[in-house]
Amino acid sequence: MKGDRILEIRHLSNTFGTNLVLKDIDFSVSSQDVTCIIGASASGTSTLLRCLNLFDPPTPGELLS
16 A cells, blocks of 8 residues: 555664764655665765664664564
């Protein structure tokens, strides 16, 4: 069904040592959405993707599907 939420991110944060890479990220993706993650080099785009596929678990935050 169009508009069904397939992914929701709440308050996602991530650090590398003392460096805060992601801070309080919130977004959701619905079925049939096209979502792009765009950012400059070293802006946290790869880290966000690593958190989404649990290669780098977020600390803290919630991944809901």
